Amino acid sequence: MNIIDFLLQHSPALIVAIPLLGAFLTPLISRINNKARNIFVILILGLTTSIVFLLANDVFAGNIHTYVFGSQDLALPIVRILFEVDAMSAFMAIIGSILALVAVIYSWAFIKENTGLDKFYTLILLTTAGMFGMVLTGDMFNLFVFLEITSIASCALIAFWTNKGKSVEAGFKYIVISSIGALFLLFAIALLYGQYNALNIATLANAIQFSFLDKIALVLLIAAFAMKAGIVPMHMWLPDAYSKAPASVTIVLVGATQASLYGVFRVCFTLYGNTINLSPASIGWIIVLLGLITMLLGVAMALIQSDFKRLIAFSAVAEIGFMFLGIGAGLTVLGNAEMMAAIGIPAMSGGVFHIMNDALDIGLLFLVAGAIYYATRETSLDKLGGLARNMKYTTVFFIIGLFAVSGIPPMNGFASKLLIYESTFQLNPILSIVAILSSIMLLAVFVKVFHSVFLGPSLPKFKEVKEVPKSMLIAMGIIASIIIVFGLFPELIINNIVEPAVSALVNYGDYIREVIPTFTGGI
């Protein structure tokens, strides 16, 4: 057996294990010196990213990977933990790995002057490991454990600048919300376990009856994941956490939020997929409605902010609404093959593609905001101005991010938003009108930012401001180039990456059949 096959066979375990081991080796390596530690962390994440791509390449070809920890005898119940990787999991893992790699490259210069950096990198690797675990696992309790690992590590990262009261406060808000969310999740898992004596997602999905207790469990699960994903009634922690954390942490946090979003989709489509046929429309419409409220409230709040990072955080809230809209529109027509082909598949392709686009766009904007903070030690829009003279590369990256986030044609945001507009218009014109309105308001928000930060007369206090160091420019450059490639060749991405992920969600039967070969449901 050659090395590639070996790596591929064990890849679901390695993707979680390598960052986890790396995390605890980092403090040892940083005894040597700081440069060795930075290189070590980048190498660890580079290795993980390449294994993710290796696995994704195989999964997108149509093979679902399972990896069993514990007893191999599938007849025995609950004596094993199962990792199950389908195209949707692989898609999320790709996003997570790109964001984590960019974050550590960016951190090299951005956070150089801080102390306690060995702990910082340990926590970044732990968050990444938890994020990978959440998207790869096929076991509900394991999902809870990884969710908690991600929460604890990312909470400590949000409060990393403990010399600032606001950061600590944001960290506290985040840990309160996420621990309550996680307890709801555990309660829902207990409800499901008590009825079906199983923790495996596929086994549960095979057995689920949609009884009264299952409905309670569904509400708790969606509430828990929506809390962590920042859907509007539960979004108040998100602007604080995103804006008070260091920029390189925010981009990892974006990945962690997306992993919770994956939880919503996995629960709605796979766990309850077979029963949601009984009442598909109602659950789908609830998700669509949540998406619409999230979008409108997100942009409305973004318009009135005067803090650069807080403004981007609110537009991140709005962007999450787009994904919910696309996926929810798909859920309303699940089980109806004709409507699914006409409306559902394009809407969900838009929604799933937008997950990746949002991670890149919002990530890039946060990195730009971090670069401006690094250069000027200032995030208030009222005090900034005329920076295009001093920081020409950063300005270019901001323009790319601006176009991408508001869906202007040459960038990737346009491709996914157009898919969402077109398909939701057929479902109900009001949906696409609200979506287009939010997009236009996003453009207005960022044009305002562009004007007040980069244009205008050069201010005397920013005379000495220089372009940021190379590592930060490289990190922003990586994301910007991915954005442009995705924008120029959206068909390539949609056909090769997004379509398999969407069909993995829609054909939930394949996911269940991988563990329960006798399962007959699914399209």
Added chain:
Amino acid sequence: MIFNIPFIAVTALVLIGLYTVIFRRNLIKMVIGITIIQSGVNLFLITLGYRENSVAPIFTSLPPGTIVPEGMSFPVPQALTLTSIVIGVAVLALMLSLIIHIYRHYGTLDSKEIGGNEE
């Protein structure tokens, strides 16, 4: 209806905890609320695995005359609860350490007063 008492206790614990987190303004009391919710959920898990008149599922120290496995309570929820308790301790420690930092910065634990004055 004696066997429903644990479930009533679970509901009561979770609701008391939620009330504390939402309506109490002192941060320490909020943390206490979260631990109460956690105890409720742990109790729920343990109750699910209990069989009437059963003994602890330890093979090496079973009382004579135990029917295996019907006479033992279910071990899986207990394993889940142990994991959940360990995670809970980590979260509790982190929350309390954050509260120490908040108190150093603002000199108060009242959630209404925190964050009003910049830095």
